[in-house]
Amino acid sequence: MPQPRIVSVGLSEVGRTDLTGRDLFSAALAEAFSGLPDPAELVDALYVGNQSETYEHQIMYGTLLAEWAGLTNVPAERVEGCAAAGALALRHAVEDVRQGTHDAVLACGVEKMTAGGTAGATDALSAAFDRALEQRSGITAPSQYALLAQRYLHEHGCTEEDLARIAVKNHRNAAQNPRAQFQREIDLDTVLDSDYIAPPLKLFDCAPVSDGAAAVLVTTPELADELGDAEDQLVAAGSGAAANNISVAERDLTFVEGANHAAETAYGQAGVEAADVDVAEVHDAFTVCEALLAESVGFAPRGKGIESALPPEERSEGWTDVELSTSGGLKARGHPIGATGIAQAVEAYEQLTGRAGDRQVEGADTAFLLNEGGVADAVTVAHVLRRAA
Amino acid sequence: MPQPRIVSVGLSEVGRTDLTGRDLFSAALAEAFSGLPDPAELVDALYVGNQSETYEHQIMYGTLLAEWAGLTNVPAERVEGCAAAGALALRHAVEDVRQGTHDAVLACGVEKMTAGGTAGATDALSAAFDRALEQRSGITAPSQYALLAQRYLHEHGCTEEDLARIAVKNHRNAAQNPRAQFQREIDLDTVLDSDYIAPPLKLFDCAPVSDGAAAVLVTTPELADELGDAEDQLVAAGSGAAANNISVAERDLTFVEGANHAAETAYGQAGVEAADVDVAEVHDAFTVCEALLAESVGFAPRGKGIESALPPEERSEGWTDVELSTSGGLKARGHPIGATGIAQAVEAYEQLTGRAGDRQVEGADTAFLLNEGGVADAVTVAHVLRRAA
Numbered sequence: 220m221p222q223p224r225i226v227s228v229g230l231s232e233v234g235r236t237d238l239t240g241r242d243l244f245s246a247a248l249a250e251a252f253s254g255l256p257d258p259a260e261l262v263d264a265l266y267v268g269n270q271s272e273t274y275e276h277q278i279m280y281g282t283l284l285a286e287w288a289g290l291t292n293v294p295a296e297r298v299e300g301c302a303a304a305g306a307l308a309l310r311h312a313v314e315d316v317r318q319g320t321h322d323a324v325l326a327c328g329v330e331k332m333t334a335g336g337t338a339g340a341t342d343a344l345s346a347a348f349d350r351a352l353e354q355r356s357g358i359t360a361p362s363q364y365a366l367l368a369q370r371y372l373h374e375h376g377c378t379e380e381d382l383a384r385i386a387v388k389n390h391r392n393a394a395q396n397p398r399a400q401f402q403r404e405i406d407l408d409t410v411l412d413s414d415y416i417a418p419p420l421k422l423f424d425c426a427p428v429s430d431g432a433a434a435v436l437v438t439t440p441e442l443a444d445e446l447g448d449a450e451d452q453l454v455a456a457g458s459g460a461a462a463n464n465i466s467v468a469e470r471d472l473t474f475v476e477g478a479n480h481a482a483e484t485a486y487g488q489a490g491v492e493a494a495d496v497d498v499a500e501v502h503d504a505f506t507v508c509e510a511l512l513a514e515s516v517g518f519a520p521r522g523k524g525i526e527s528a529l530p531p532e533e534r535s536e537g538w539t540d541v542e543l544s545t546s547g548g549l550k551a552r553g554h555p556i557g558a559t560g561i562a563q564a565v566e567a568y569e570q571l572t573g574r575a576g577d578r579q580v581e582g583a584d585t586a587f588l589l590n591e592g593g594v595a596d597a598v599t600v601a602h603v604l605r606r607a608a
Numbered sequence: 609m610p611q612p613r614i615v616s617v618g619l620s621e622v623g624r625t626d627l628t629g630r631d632l633f634s635a636a637l638a639e640a641f642s643g644l645p646d647p648a649e650l651v652d653a654l655y656v657g658n659q660s661e662t663y664e665h666q667i668m669y670g671t672l673l674a675e676w677a678g679l680t681n682v683p684a685e686r687v688e689g690c691a692a693a694g695a696l697a698l699r700h701a702v703e704d705v706r707q708g709t710h711d712a713v714l715a716c717g718v719e720k721m722t723a724g725g726t727a728g729a730t731d732a733l734s735a736a737f738d739r740a741l742e743q744r745s746g747i748t749a750p751s752q753y754a755l756l757a758q759r760y761l762h763e764h765g766c767t768e769e770d771l772a773r774i775a776v777k778n779h780r781n782a783a784q785n786p787r788a789q790f791q792r793e794i795d796l797d798t799v800l801d802s803d804y805i806a807p808p809l810k811l812f813d814c815a816p817v818s819d820g821a822a823a824v825l826v827t828t829p830e831l832a833d834e835l836g837d838a839e840d841q842l843v844a845a846g847s848g849a850a851a852n853n854i855s856v857a858e859r860d861l862t863f864v865e866g867a868n869h870a871a872e873t874a875y876g877q878a879g880v881e882a883a884d885v886d887v888a889e890v891h892d893a894f895t896v897c898e899a900l901l902a903e904s905v906g907f908a909p910r911g912k913g914i915e916s917a918l919p920p921e922e923r924s925e926g927w928t929d930v931e932l933s934t935s936g937g938l939k940a941r942g943h944p945i946g947a948t949g950i951a952q953a954v955e956a957y958e959q960l961t962g963r964a965g966d967r968q969v970e971g972a973d974t975a976f977l978l979n980e981g982g983v984a985d986a987v988t989v990a991h992v993l994r995r996a997a
Contacts (some may be wrong), residue, residue, distance in 0.1 A: 462684035
């Protein structure tokens, strides 16, 4: 079976912008198509991750982007799993190429979150929770993750300062990433002195509201060889996905079962183990997520994921040497919901092709991505990407 | 390559109901799972077509339904292409099984349109048009299709009475379908005397606003043989999809290019021609659509699709013998947007397994489905289904 390749990537600016979703997509597309001869002729299908039609009163994003990209008579559709929508789009592209359905598929993510302000974004995101059984309690994303954080701190004897260190580390990484929403360092006091959003989570424990778009082109290895050098390409070696409880009820609050399942599927398909991963973008929508996911996907022992902010040599026994959220993560690179899963792949591309500048992890040849939608394992999607040469 | 089978189907009531989307799904699922041993253990993946999060302020419909169906650690996601969402879900299920990715996939569609009344539905549907370039003109689905209808009548010298005959025929079919929203016949005067919605389209030229859900289980032939008799199953022989212009600008208004492309792809994969099709559900959201699509997918010569209401022996030369919209179509069976593409497959199942009662087309062994999203060929999805025995 052919190993699909990521031959090019593109990312718009991420943050508060005056651009529409289509404009953001144009910026990402221009970069992804740059240097390719007749790219629109090449593309056989398009998938786009997009979370909310209410941000722009726009559905049919598949057709909208296909038309904008100059595609004709190809399948194009929007996929949605809240914040995991981007990785769902990437997974379709990878699987379509792996299975021989298509030779070249464009995977995109677009979100224009700032149109309705923070209240609008919070309202739109709350649609990811069960309308009949949860939304009526007024529960929001921060309040659900606060429940997980409370339990994590209680069970493992950790503190809010431990959580804050993850935010500090991710801002430090973002300061070295010219594509990040927040390109500045913060210190522990900045986090600890910030207002509670939902205790124990404070403002600086939470990812921001962001506009942004991203695109990657996935092709067969044969086509990839025609289009460029393998040193500029990645192999999409493995993927996995799972959808479990939409609510946080009746589950182990400190282990993300679906993420474990998705990661194991991706590792198995790629023929790697967690210990082989050099760089990983996990879904740090809230600081506690990075700790929970580091444990759930096999990087850290139970209760020790909170050490993700430490240099590898200072972490507890049982931790791998993985560097987490080198882009700055959702926390500081930014979190344009439907685009996040694709933006994670852009960071993997920069790291594995040696383009990551001051944040480059030397010798990185295996990257892991974990994208979540809803709370905990409502939707989880994992990818293993490797250097193609 | 294995020929996927549709082993079971389910359809909720269709129309104005007091049920939530999840309740409607439960009804469809109960029917689709009926008689299967441990169906939840069987299902490897779930796709759900759903158009609007605003109807119920609910996204993450993939996870919501997966949890309700008792599925654990399987991929589940929502796909969206406005009114073509259901067929996009079906196509993923069929392709996943065809390519060997999964052995059993549940394809669903859900829509709870009546929550916001007719104005709410019209507003939600208008999100399918280009926000920046079209929505601001106030254009809606009926007004866009009215442009196509005006052009069709003008070019082919037809009348509003010709359009009305399609509505009368589809209501006649629905009167014989216990699952239809409108189980009563109407006459030509009912259509012609009804109010204009957007000239030349009148109230009775338009499909209704409907709640409803549908589900089909697609499996490998090996698994299908274990689960039941081939006489109770269909072969999913071919599928195709295309996404073209989101707007009606700069196109031939009387030919749906994308539908032609999707149909030819599906016929080619199935090894059949248009003339082999016995029964077809096409996307008669407005009466003119049935005429346009009959021509675009090869059933009728250009300008003669309007004769779809006539018995085959009375139609112009060049028409096939196909019977169209035997369920009553979107017009009278009802049009729960995201569920429509799956509901079309339910009618094919009933026709090809001899369960269609008073509307049974004798000897039907090949069915064709065409599901559209947006206007004209914004998204078009085609399927060819055949008797398995």
